[in-house]
Each structure stands twice: as C-alpha cells, then as structure tokens.
Amino acid sequence: MPGKNEKHGKEVILVVDDNRITCEVIQRNLEIEKFFVFTAHSVNDAIQILSKQTIDLVITDYKMPKHSGLELIKYVRDHFQDISIIMLTGYGSINSAVSAIKEGADEYITKPFTDEELLDAVKTTLQKQKEKKIDLLRLYNDSWTRFGIIGQSESMLEVYSKIEKACNNDAIVLITGENGTGKELVARAIHYNHKVRAIYPFIPVNCPGIPVNLFESELFGHVKGAFTGAVEHRKGFFQAAEKGSLFLDEISELPFELQAKLLRVLQEKEIFRVGETQLKKVDVRIVAATNKNLEDLVEKGLFRQDLFFRLNVINIDIPPLRGRENDIILLARHFALKYAKELGKDEPVFTDKAIAALKKYSWPGNVRELENLIHRSLIMNDKDIIDSVDFPDIMKFKVHYDHRLNLSLEDMSKKYVRDVVQQTGGNKAKALKILKIDRKTLLKKLS
C-alpha cells in the first residue's frame, strides 16, 4: 500500500470491495486518470485506512461479508463529513441504492458498469464536493466577518440562518444552549446586525443578579423619593435600552413572582417607573437566554407557561461543542491565533496528538472551556507547538468507542487496553495505573 507522502497533491480515493479483482481493476483505471488510490477488502480495513490517511472519496461495494457497505457509509458520515461516497450496488437492487443515499452516500452505480460510467460518477462527485467546500467556506467567512462566530457544522449553519432572520424583525428571541456555547455572542450578533437597532444600546441583564425587592426599580427605573434611598430619578434597564436590545440572561432564574411583572411589560410594551403612576411606552427588542430546559421548568411549575410562550417566538438552540469535530479544530486554531497575537508569539502548530485529543474530548464547558484551554497552553508553553502533553489528564485518557462495530466483551476490553496504552504514549506503568490490572494481564490483552 503506498504511503501518505507519495500522493503529490492528487485526489485520494479509497476503493472498498471484498472482491480483490474488482478492487484492482478500479484502482488501475483510476490511477490512469491520475487519482491516488488505496484499496481495502473489508470495512474494518477501510476504517484503518480512514484513520491514518486523508481521503477525498470512498467507493464501496454494498454486499461484503461481516460488515456491509452501508455500515461503512454510516461510519464515514459519523466521522468525516467532508468525504464523498459512491456506493456500488448489484443489478436491480434499487432498495440498497435508496438506503445508501439515505445513509449519506452521494452517488450509486449499479453493477455491471463500464469504466466510463465509473469515471463519470467519480468526477461529478468530486466536482460537487469542491463546490460544496467553496459554499461552506463562503458561509463560514460570512459568519465570522458578520457575526464574529466561528463554526461551519450544519447545526451552526442553522443558527446563522436564524440570526439572519432575527436581524430583520423585532420578534422576541429565546437563545438556548449549554454553558459556554456562545449564547451571549449570538445575542450580540443579533443586535449589532439589526437593520435599525444596531446603533442603539445593547443592554445585558443578568436575571439572577437582581435582588427581588429591587427588580422593578432596576428594570423599570424609579422617580426621586419613590423609596428610602431613591435620592434621584433613575432610568431602568428598559429605558436604557430604548430603541436597542435588552438581553435577559439566565431568564430561568427569574423568581416566579417577578415573571408575571415581566410578562405584563412584554405584552403591553409599557412600564411604570417606581413611584410614578403614569405609564411610559418602551421600544425595546427582547433577547432572552437560558441553559435550562424551560419546558421542563414549566411542567414542574417553576416557570410560567404564558411567559414561556411569550418568549419562545424565535428559538435559537446552539448545539454543544462535543461531536462538532471540525468546529473544535477551527475554534482551537482561531483561539490559538488570537492569544498568540496577544502574547506576542508566533501562531502555534497543533501536533496530531493534540488534534486527536481535542476531537475526542466531551467538552462539558463547551467553547469557553476550549478557549481557556488554548489560552492556558500558550501561556504555559515556551515553544510554538500545542501538544496533548499540555492538556489536563482528563482529556488525554479519554477513550473513544465505536459501539456499532459489535465487538465482543473480550475484543472490547482488548481494544480499550490498547487505546489506553496508546493514549499514554506507550508508557505501560501509567497504563497499569489507569487500568488497575497487573502487568501479566496487560501483556495478555495486548497479545
């Protein structure tokens, strides 16, 4: 099998077929057309190659012993969004073609096929892939220059299109997402790209930070003498945000008795300043955010259903970082560049181990955790390299599983042991400590 450095910038194709002759014929034909070709005779072999090589296109047979081509498609779609797939199906098996496309194949060819048919399909699929990459790049550049947001996963593209919508009207927006996913970033993007409101203030309000007894005064303002300590007139957040946007962060933490007061303002769009009987109209765009599931809180009687309905007009749900492998790397590079500049360093290079560790980790603190990790790595490290040795242990020893491979318990435990040994860089003493087994068992598992 040829090595990585022999590819010389050619497009790389992996051909998977249990029939060696079919594999060889396809390989020869594609090599004549100046493609670089790997071959595999089983899904497991294909997965091995995919984990080591950068592949542009997978051509796979449907029927193979043990694992089918369909399982390979699933694997590729779960792990590598950018790789195109062509499925080879038997004559008349339209059902398998349909399931292949459903699972994410880009194209299928029915056997028997001519050399031209195969070549046509390969060229069209690769061309489409190129166009898709250019489109994505455009969208990605847009999201950064317009919104200051990094990410090109499909779930983020949906976020961008909702931000876009929110910028063209005044509907209330409810932003949901785990800690550190970028809720405030999205709220600001909505405000600063609004066609009218952008030049007016964006006022963030941390709901749990307001003492209950001062809530009305803080939000709606008060007049001089309204209560002890009210020595002069004071504008509330609503008036401060006039013509702009009010960002009600952590809205789930708003005490129940205050929820009714907020609801009234959202409905009537007018406020009473404390100590005043005259109503004042307010023109404010409301953006609320929460990391809790408001529907659950409504069910438990902790959040008013009518307020929830009022808030949930445009819901932007920001996906967690885990699983968005490409976004993790884009964000890591973005933060590396940002903090390198700040620290007067050169842009660091990420080692393969660092990239693998970043992709595998589950990121409970999402983008904020990633940002802090990269910042810390740059401060701690004198070199222009980011390596997994700089990462906390919890990230280094996290092992990734693929449950769909149907491994037996014995095989799974062997795989786990091998993974741990690999993650510890072959340091058996460290591996023994993590695995809590003796050396003999370790060697048996590795055999």
Ligand SMILES: Nc1ncnc2c1ncn2[C@@H]1O[C@H](COP(=O)(O)OP(=O)(O)OP(=O)(O)O)[C@@H](O)[C@H]1O
């Ligand atoms: N997609 C992204 N691109 C670039 N930076 C991001 C992205 N998402 C989050 N960040 C950065 O991560 C940090 C956390 O984001 P933000 O404060 O908006 O998250 P949050 O969801 O409001 O967090 P919390 O739930 O803790 O309030 C910020 O420094 C923000 O700029």
Ligand SMILES: [Mg+2]
């Ligand atoms: Mg926040």
